[in-house]
Amino acid sequence: MITAERKPIKEIKEMLAPYKKILVVGCGSCVAECAAGGEKEVGLLSSALRMDAKASGKEIEIKEMTLDRQCVYEFIDQLTEVIDQYDIVLSLACGAGVQAVAEVFPKVHIVPALNTTFLGETKEAGLWVENCRGCGDCKLGVFAAVCPVTRCAKGLFNGPCGGSKTDRCEVDPDVPCAWQLIVSRLEDIGRLDLLRKVHPPADWSKQQGKGPRKIKREDQRT
Amino acid sequence: MDQKGLGITRAILFCRQLDPNQDANRRAIEREMGARIRFFPLPCSGRVDPLYLMRALESGADKVYLITCPEGACRYREGNLRAKKRIAYAKSLIEEIGLEPERFELILTSAGNHKTIDEITRDILAREES
Numbered sequence: 001m002i003t004a005e006r007k008p009i010k011e012i013k014e015m016l017a018p019y020k021k022i023l024v025v026g027c028g029s030c031v032a033e034c035a036a037g038g039e040k041e042v043g044l045l046s047s048a049l050r051m052d053a054k055a056s057g058k059e060i061e062i063k064e065m066t067l068d069r070q071c072v073y074e075f076i077d078q079l080t081e082v083i084d085q086y087d088i089v090l091s092l093a094c095g096a097g098v099q100a101v102a103e104v105f106p107k108v109h110i111v112p113a114l115n116t117t118f119l120g121e122t123k124e125a126g127l128w129v130e131n132c133r134g135c136g137d138c139k140l141g142v143f144a145a146v147c148p149v150t151r152c153a154k155g156l157f158n159g160p161c162g163g164s165k166t167d168r169c170e171v172d173p174d175v176p177c178a179w180q181l182i183v184s185r186l187e188d189i190g191r192l193d194l195l196r197k198v199h200p201p202a203d204w205s206k207q208q209g210k211g212p213r214k215i216k217r218e219d220q221r222t
Numbered sequence: 223m224d225q226k227g228l229g230i231t232r233a234i235l236f237c238r239q240l241d242p243n244q245d246a247n248r249r250a251i252e253r254e255m256g257a258r259i260r261f262f263p264l265p266c267s268g269r270v271d272p273l274y275l276m277r278a279l280e281s282g283a284d285k286v287y288l289i290t291c292p293e294g295a296c297r298y299r300e301g302n303l304r305a306k307k308r309i310a311y312a313k314s315l316i317e318e319i320g321l322e323p324e325r326f327e328l329i330l331t332s333a334g335n336h337k338t339i340d341e342i343t344r345d346i347l348a349r350e351e352s
Binding site: 052 | 316318
């Protein structure tokens with residue numbers, strides 16, 4: 001899941017300042033799950049913006065919409081009938097969703113209401129944690145499904161730093177040492193041998209070596 | 223107590239478990255005060271969402287109250303604890319737009335106090351006046 005957090009309202013207001021008719025568009029996927037950009041958050045932010053405008057004597061018109069996904073054309077197309085009636089679109093999607101909408105409607109000003117943060121997991125109600133960097137060369141099979149690059153505060157790929165205390169990370173004691181987890185879990189499943197194997201260097205070019213990445217599947221294309 | 227002259231509009235969200243006869247009791251005070259007060263019964267205060275509070279404020283209420291059971295006495299165990307967190311979130315949101323956080327207020331009824339919803343409301347209104 002892609003996680004995000006709402007920007008401060010002050011920053012959002014600055015982006016919207018020159019405009020009167022605002023289309024506030026949420027996304028019902030990842031950012032809804034992390035309570036940042038779903039239908040409810042669209043309502044909260046729109047209410048706040050309307051009350052703020054009223055208090056400062058400014059006339060604005062806000063329409064609230066939430067798409068199932070803001071990163072897929074079939075869903076973005078639902079904006080086609082209404083988008084021309086608005087001066088600006090305030091998107092509560094992740095960065096991918098904001099850009100996808102802007103690609104479809106290049107003549108409309110699209111601005112983000114969220115700061116996209118990380119790929120993560122809903123750990124418990126109201127708690128989301130980062131656990132994937134999207135490196136493109138997944139080694140979780142070797143590390144007992146604990147990513148050392150993401151979950152080790154130092155991003156160590158080749159073993160623990162030695163600074164952990166009672167299985168907690170020395171950088172942040174609230175976080176378990178990723179390498180402690182890796183070793184414990186490999187012990188539990190009887191596969192410590194995986195750590196004895198020497199692996200070739202990771203291919204980091206799959207993460208950031210060649211600019212924006214893309215996946216192309218001929219069998220999925222029309 | 224005459225509230226009619228104040229022209230203040232209040233939204234009162236409350237846990238229905240507080241008063242078995244809440245329907246008749248709240249209607250009595252609604253008849254008395256007309257549009258200046260609106261009640262929103264909830265099956266449990268934990269059902270409240272910050273969006274309800276925001277919409278109430280946006281719809282013209284000057285002040286929004288959320289009345290819950292006493293702490294530790296929620297029929298659904300921790301509904302009122304959740305309500306407390308949600309009202310705190312809503313307060314932070316309106317603070318961001320320069321409104322007073324006091325526009326949202328959590329009223330935790332006290333243990334052993336078996337007042338009806340209209341009595342609780344009259345206490346709130348009397349406190350506002352004083």
